[in-house]
Amino acid sequence: MGNLTLPLIDPASDRAVFKQISDHLRGEIEAGRLQPGDKVPSESQLIEHYGVARMTIRQALRELQSEGLTVAEHGRGVFVRSRPPVRRLGSDRFARRHRDHGKAAFIAETEGIGGKPSVDSIQVDETQAPADIGDRLSLGSDARVIRRSRRYLINGHPVETAVSYIPAEIARGTQISTPDSGPGGIYARLEELGHRLDHFDEDIRARMPTRDEARALKLPPGVPVFHLVRTAFAEGGRAVEVCDTVMSSDAYVLSYHLPAR
Template identity: 75%
Template sequence: MAELSLPELDPAGDRAVFRQIADHIRDAIGRETLREGDKLPSEAQLMQHYGVARMTIRNALQVLQSEGLTVAEHGRGVFVRSRPPVRRLASDRFARRHRDQGKAAFIAETEGAGGKPSVDSIRIAEIQAPVEVAELLRLGENSSVISRSRRYLINGQPVETAVSYVPAEIARGTRIEQPDSGPGGIYARLEELGYQLDHFVEEIQSRMPFRDEVRALKLAPGVPVFRLVRTAYAVDGRPVEVCDTVMSSDAYLLSYELPAR
């Protein structure tokens, strides 16, 4: 344990031994004695340091993994989980200047954080609007929407999935139906179609991920997600798009600027 100094166990403490060990390692991560991507001491090293059985060490490591702090790689060991450092600036991410530069919001914000953005798993279909979407878009019963589903990655790591819904009467036959919607993304296309954007309304909730979300985002056990539902409004007040996004909570810092007047 020469590379990492961990405290000794408190034999008089009322906290279970494996939880004390987890506390020590968590504290080392919090103080950045162990940094993102660093390898934890091996089970054998931890057993020797603490004088406990292998199962006790494994229980401690399982606690850290369930909290999303570490990830186990088969045959290599346990590592401090890396998290892409992206600050999501709600007051700036949909600024028109980004679209004028040919950049969709995700690209602009990821590049601003020094990351490499990419998109995959793109699926496009004309479907009947889900009930929640129909209400937000003020559509009648059985109305159709163009659905654009995709996954976003930073430096090859999946960080969010998103499904956009645009009324079919607006998007049908346009580039919005194409896998590559063009520079500036679908918001640039909507404005080209005459729907100048005025404002967005977002609702955010935190929850544990569903099984398919764990797979799509490659989430560690215990990592929750943000579900963000955004509605885009044109200058005439008409809602023209709903985006249902699921974000890995440890990939983002959500930042909002709120006026005081």
């Protein structure tokens, strides 16, 4: 089994044998002796080492997969899951200085951690505002919005999907309604249109992903997501955008500066 030295089963333990085996392998991953992308010892190797039935080994391996630590590749084996660099989701990520330098928040922060940012699956259309979005934007029941959908990647690994809704009366016929929103992203375009941003409100909750979300973010079983809904307000109090975002939880740390006064 290469450089791995796995313990043996403790027959006196009241912990199930398959859980002891998953504990041993998890320990190797957490200690860095099994690195992202490394192949986990095969079923046959583990059977020989532990002297247990194949089903017991498969239970142990499924335990690791359910925790999002490993991925199984048909015909190749089980591998330690590769993860993107962790992006710190800070309270200043939408600071104007990023837009002044022609960079949207995702690009600026990803480059700040040494990652390579990219965006794909961009779709833009005009549609009637969903009821909850219309409420957040204080729009009438028949109001129209420009909807911008996209997926964000770090080093080619998908970490986030986002759908922005901007009142059509603001965005229709502008660069916001085209696939390429330009340097600094849609917030830079909103400010150029005279909607100087004042603050953002965010609601965040953790949940398990839907099947489509897991597929888009390439999430193995057991990995939850952060579901974040952000409303951008311009000076004067008008809501000018709502962004509905789903993020892979293991690619982000929520980090906020909270004044005590």
